[in-house]
Amino acid sequence: MEENLEREVDIREYWHVIKKRRWTIYTVVIILVITVTIGSFITKPTYKATATLQIERENPRVLSFEEIFAIDASQQDFYQTQYKLMQSRSLARRVIKKLNLTSHPEFSSASKVGILGRIRNIFRRDKGEQAEELADPYTNIINTFLKNLEVEPIRNSRLAEISFISHNPRLSADLINAVAEGFIEVNLEAKYYASREAYDFLSKQIEELKKEIAVKEEEMQLYAGQKGIIALEGDENIIISKLADLNAEYTRAQMERIAKESYYNQMKNASPDSIPEVLRNPVIQDLKREYARLEREYAQKSKSFKADWPEMVRLKSEFDNTKQRLDKEVNDIVTKVSKSAESEYEAALARERALKEMLDKQKNEAIELHRNSILYTTLKTEVENKRKLLDSLMKRGGEAGVSAELRDFGTSNIRIVDRAETPQTAYRPRKKMNIMLSIIVGLMLGTGLAFFFEYLDSSLKNKEDVERYLNLPTIAIIPSLDGLKTSKAYRYGYNSYYGDENSEKLPQSIEKIAQTNPMSSISESYRSMRTSLLLSSPESPPQIVLITSSQPSEGKTVTAVNLAITLTHLDKRVLLLEADLRKSKLATIFNINKDPGLTNFLTQDIEAVTIIKRTDIPNLFVTPSGQLPPNPSELLSSSKFDTLLEACRGSFDHIVVDSPPLLAFTDAQLLATKVDRVILVVKGAETPRESVMLGKEKLNDAKIAGVVLNDLDIIEHHHYYRHYYYYGKKYQDKTKQAGNRTL
Structure with a gap:
């Protein structure tokens, strides 16, 4: 995914x-x-x-x-x-x-x-x-x-x-x-028109308002005559003033009556000695002193004389008389004070009752006056308000009339x-600005379109894309031969041998370029792939290598051929095994007979040595596919094929297996389990990454050495490679005589 x-x-x-x-x-x-x-x-x-x-x-x-x-x-x-x-x-x-x-x-x-x-x-x-x-x-x-x-x-x-x-x-x-x-x-x-309409409107309102005022005044006068109202404000003031005075007087009478009543009750229940009038009376005070003196004298002499003693009898008689006189005087004063308090209380009570009647009468009169004045006051207020409104309308109506008459002398805000002047230059179109804007918009639109096309391009174009989407290393990037042919600058930069004077020596095909042009940049890319492959296993270099791709025409066969050639440059015996039993190409590339081939060995009883054919390249042997069978998958999964691989392991240093595409057939998926390493070939900037990712998923159990980006236009995609230069034509001739090998 x-x-x-x-x-x-x-x-x-x-x-x-x-x-x-x-x-x-x-x-x-x-x-x-x-x-x-x-x-x-x-x-x-x-x-x-x-x-x-x-x-x-x-x-x-x-x-x-x-x-x-x-x-x-x-x-x-x-x-x-x-x-x-x-x-x-x-x-x-x-x-x-x-x-x-x-x-x-x-x-x-x-x-x-x-x-x-x-x-x-x-x-x-x-x-x-x-x-x-x-x-x-x-x-x-x-x-x-x-x-x-x-x-x-x-x-x-x-x-x-x-x-x-x-x-x-x-x-x-x-x-x-x-x-x-x-x-x-x-x-x-x-x-x-606003002033004229306002004037007409105000004139109409003024006339209607005058009529309303006249009706209300007549109604107010009629009501005043019915209720006997002459000067309502004066009557109201007198009645309210009288009501207030009576209320204050009634309050004082209440307080006075309460005080008199309290004093009267106190006199009825008080002892004589607590009555102030008794205490302040001089006669009673003299009698009390005389009584006290006689009482002391009688008590003193009673110590020396008997009660029947004449002096004691006289003192006793005088003592009793004084006591009688004192009691009589106290009773007289108490009776007099009680009667006085009672009469004052009754007088205060009578006054309070009289004021209460007057106050109630005045209240009823005030209530009646207030009841009659409500409608009168309402009529009077309404008339006054209408008069004020009439005055305002008449004032505004006069102003509106004057404004309407001054139409020809009005001033505008x-x-x-x-003022506008005749323009001398055209407003539109602005030719220079339009052209400049078209350039800017064109650049923006073109750039956006370019990035949009790039976004739609789902191919793999560099090693970063390979690592990002496949999570695999890129072991080689093979430049496109067509790209090198179209640019002398790049051709010269990648290989000084391909200068302007030798441009005719560029190869027309890369099927065996590692042998025909070993010092070219493409050959160097294949050698880079060879080095990465040999270093992919930390224990020992992989012996059997499977070359496959996700789709047809991605260059897997050419990659297998050139990888095999570069391995022979290390003085290794290499077998190139064509396991693509659906499309045979190796026989044509190496100009050998395809029969007998791998199919003949798997379907007939022949020796393995008869299908291994020597080529014109030293140490390179090829096993062609032979006749195309109807059941390639069954043949490749047979034990006889496994026996062949084991036999070849002992005879060759490296075995390069060319297989069919992953998505089209299951052959490569079967072969991946029988080899040491798998190389996945991807055509750069062309094969959709979704196809490559799907092909990788089919190789889940295989040991994938990495990805080869094949046939990539390095000029267009700006990838940087190792430059490999010749040091002169003399060195080139010597290397050709040595068998076109690079160590």
């Missing part, structure tokens, strides 16, 4: 993609530049005239009083409204009629609806709208007019630029000036700062 790994950003890789797909970018740029250039030169030029307006905010004065209407003071809404009014259809119609644009060539064609326009209208509008458009000859002209009208506010200012685009420079200036003047006229007319 494909691993989801993030690719490290490499600017050089992006540059390589751009160089690789440069013709896609060139094509897009050229097509776009030519198209834009032709369009810019054949397009009829248009001219843009611009005028500048100053728009001051002005609240309407007619109905600005807050008690009637609330005015929206949002500045942003005001200016946005003005900009939309400049682009209104009514203003456009006004200007069109003023300048008689219906007869102008630039607009007369807009009033005619063609066949395509009629068809679009059928699907775009209902019948009512179609009829209205046909009935109004200005509809299409207004649409064209507004399409070419632009309004652009200037930031952080009260200025706005209005522009018109036309094929006629003089017409564009006249039109935009007419729009500016018409907008000011519309603004003034709106103010006039909009003025023209700069």
Whole structure:
């Protein structure tokens, strides 16, 4: 399965993609530049005239009083409204009629609806709208007019630029000036009509309000006569004042009655000695002192004399008389005080009751007056409010009347700062800018398309792709012979022997290039593969090597041949075994008979030595496939084939097995279990990686030495290889005489 790994950003890789797909970018740029250039030169030029307006905010004065209407003071809404009014259809119609644009060539064609326009209208509008458009000859002209009208506010200012685009420079200036003047006229007319409508409205409201006031005053007077109300405010003040006085007096009477009642109850239950009047009476005080003196004297003499002693009798009689007089005096005072407290209490109670009756009467009178005054006050307030409103309306009505009469002397809050002048240069098309933009857009579009094509390319193009998607090492990258033939610079860089003077010596085929051109860069790549293969096993070099691929025509047979040749250069006996029993090629490459071959050995009773054939290359032996059998898989999985491999192990140092493709047949999958190492050949920048990954999955149990990227155009994909140079033609001749070997 494909691993989801993030690719490290490499600017050089992006540059390589751009160089690789440069013709896609060139094509897009050229097509776009030519198209834009032709369009810019054949397009009829248009001219843009611009005028500048100053728009001051002005609240309407007619109905600005807050008690009637609330005015929206949002500045942003005001200016946005003005900009939309400049682009209104009514203003456009006004200007069109003023300048008689219906007869102008630039607009007369807009009033005619063609066949395509009629068809679009059928699907775009209902019948009512179609009829209205046909009935109004200005509809299409207004649409064209507004399409070419632009309004652009200037930031952080009260200025706005209005522009018109036309094929006629003089017409564009006249039109935009007419729009500016018409907008000011519309603004003034709106103010006039607003003032006139306000004046008429206010006049009507004033008359109605006068009638309402008269009715309410008559109703208020009638009600006052029925209820006997003369001066409501004075009556209300007297009654309220009397009510307050009575309430205060009643409160004081209550307090006084409570005090008298408390004092009266206290006198009834109090002892004589606690009554203040008794304590303050001088006679009682004298009698108490006399009583106390006699009591002391009697007590003192009673110690010396008996009770019947005349002096004691006299003292006793005087003592009793004093006691009687004291009791009588105390009783008289207590009786007098009690009667006085009772009379005062009764008087306070009677006063409280009288005030309570007066207070209740006054309350009823106040309630009745208040009940009668509610409607009267309501009528009076309503009349006063209507009078105030009438005064305001009459004042505003006068102002509105004056404003309406001053129509010809009105001033607008909009003025023209700069009138439009006839443009001297065309606004569109901007040929230089269009061409420059077409180049930039073409480069961007072409680059994007190039990367898109690169994204769709799922082939393996370098060793990083092999490691990323297959998790296998790349043991060799075999350059494309066609790529070397198309570039002298690369040809010379990879092998100085292939200079300009010897360019005819480039091989026409790479089937045995390791033998025919051992010092070429392609041969060096095969030797690199040989070295990587021999070092792939830490114990000992692999003896039997299987060469396979995921799809046909990826160069596995050529790879097997050249690998076998490079192994012979190490003075090793090498057997090239053609196990591809479905397509025989080795017999043709080495110009030998294919019979008897591997098929003959596996199906007949012959010796193995009869199918091993010597070639013109020293130490290289080939076993061709022989006749193509109907059951190759059964033959390759037979024990006789295993016996052949074991026999060859003892006779040869290395055995290179050429097998069928992995995805087409199961032969290679069977052979992979019988060999020491497997080399997977991939045609660079062509074979889809999905096919290679699927082929790798079929080799799960095999020991894969690595991947060979075959037939890769190194000029296009910018891979860097080891340069292998000759040191002169003399050295080349000596190496040829030595059998074209490299040690």
